[in-house]
Amino acid sequence: DGGITQSPKYLFRKEGQNVTLSCEQNLNHDAMYWYRQDPGQGLRLIYYSQIVNDFQKGDIAEGYSVSREKKESFPLTVTSAQKNPTAFYLCASRFRATYYEQYFGPGTRLTVT
């Protein structure tokens, strides 16, 4: 089955620890995206990548880092510099960078205490 997978579904971390969220797609999509969703805030773009080995900061990139070494994978690291890391994180991909809909993974809920 083609799709986008994110793991784990729920993640708990102590404050001060870095944590990496996984996102994999087997749809042969060029572009991949990371969003953060907080209650009442909609989705906010963290980072996006339109081709392998290239990525751009979104609207709220501070405290996050990404890599895009393979077309299928776009992991997101939440660093200890991110002041409010507890949130629902959604990964998305699209076939080409423009004029195509984005497909979303099931999300990872990160709780940092």
Added chain:
Amino acid sequence: EDKVVQSPLSLVVHEGDTVTLNCSYEVTNFRSLLWYKQEKKAPTFLFMLTSSGIEKKSGRLSSILDKKELFSILNITATQTGDSAIYLCAVEASTGANSKLTFGKGITLSVRP
């Protein structure tokens, strides 16, 4: 800065009612407007609109874009409890060689039996 505003932020209706969800935007280099439905996890794609005045329809859902007045509406007729969800509007804008989506905060629709 690109801006997408959805209204109302929440809505409670009874089964069988018709609802209209609004999305207005201010973006530079508009490319498309997308509607998504989010029930608990991943948003699912509903419509992509690129041209003014052309209605897109899928069952009881329909949507139209007005590029002159910078807004879109999503109509749901004969609502059912299964329509209860958050409805997200997103606008794609070009950023030079790239493009990205800016999401509104979402409209929470509750359909009571």
